[in-house]
Amino acid sequence: MIERDKYLKIVDEWIEIYKKDGRPLPPPTNKKYSGKFVLRAGSDLHQALSIRALNEGESLSSFVVRIKYPPAICSTSGLS
Secondary structure: OOOHHHHHHHHHHHHHHHHHHOOOOOOOOOOOOOOOOOOOOOHHHHHHHHHHHHHOOOOHHHHHHHHHOOHHHHHHHOOO
């Protein structure tokens, strides 16, 4: 898991690398994200996560987001 500050530091480091190399930063995508993406997992992992989510009264998607992403990242990316 990458905490927000670590993530921002990584981005800042990449910006410095681009500047040092004299390369322009990539243009913004202005892409709208749907909030959905497909994650391939083995059937055993899918089953285990589904059972845990069910036991905790959550959907599989909500459960995976909650256990995978710390609140610091979720609050800045709209995941919370």
